[in-house]
Amino acid sequence: MNKINRKLEYALMALKYMSQKMPGELTTAKEVSDAFHTPFDATARVMQQMAQKSGILRAEYGANGGYQITKDLAKVSIHDLVEVIEGPTALVKCLHKEAPCEIQGTCNIVSPITDLNHRLTEFYKSLSLKELLVGRVAMPAKKSTEVVAHG
């Protein structure tokens, strides 16, 4: 439960990286995968998804192309990002797929799970990417020496 997968990590890395660039400046997938030593294909894919499935990024084609943040990260929630990367969210498949759950009918926790799912979704909707990635601290202007908070 509650484990972040690689794609989401790569997306967050890319977004944080891009958020520290000058407005209008482009960032390529290769640039990100080089900077963080992440696999190129997977990195490129999540950036494509953020551009394609959502308007978080804008893609510019061809040589000298790349991506650019186009949405205000304060207005994009973690829930939004997760749905872009992973598709529709649910604690349990049966909540929004026509679920071939073999124990349906006898299951006694549909209501609790539905409730928990709702609360979790609200939690993730309430947290913006800006709040998460930029944090309460003002951006340090210099791009170096990231300070780790708790660990």
Place this chain on the structure above:
Amino acid sequence: MNKINRKLEYALMALKYMSQKMPGELTTAKEVSDAFHTPFDATARVMQQMAQKSGILRAEYGANGGYQITKDLAKVSIHDLVEVIEGPTALVKCLHKEAPCEIQGTCNIVSPITDLNHRLTEFYKSLSLKELLVGRVAMPAKKSTEVVAHG
């Protein structure tokens, strides 16, 4: 991200089922796996874990044995239960394992992930099993016709 696994489902089913019994009455793993058509071994295992790793349940050995809820579910959080079933929690391994994360050093989201992990943990700590399983509505006294909340 945020998917509930089978073990946790079985644990929640068992707990809800047991919470509707008379105080002092025992429940066997077989009884639960029969009631919900869940695999016996897996069902038995989570009940063992709840008895062994935590004091949520008490086990009585031998024929006529079984389990019994011994903790006030209002005082056991979802976070507690998850840690009993899955062990230490973290959004990402590197947060509490000596992490052989290959990109450590270049990773720029340790701080955001740590922060999110903390918020999530607080969220799960704030929600008790009683609130989740019994809900705001008073127990219906009759054990039948479970009402589904949202869908």
Place this chain on the structure above:
DNA sequence: CTTAAATACGCTAAAATTAGGCGTATTTCA
């Protein structure tokens, strides 16, 4: 004292999910 029913738990195999990589098409700049 033997059998049956229950908990306790290590081990292994199957199934499902995740992660990564390959190939190719398309776009654009030089």
Place this chain on the structure above:
DNA sequence: TGAAATACGCCTAATTTTAGCGTATTTAAG
């Protein structure tokens, strides 16, 4: 025309999840 970039379908490997088997231990009942 070639190089560099996005776009994306498909396939394979790795990891995780899930289930089941076997066996030991405890206790009630006959």
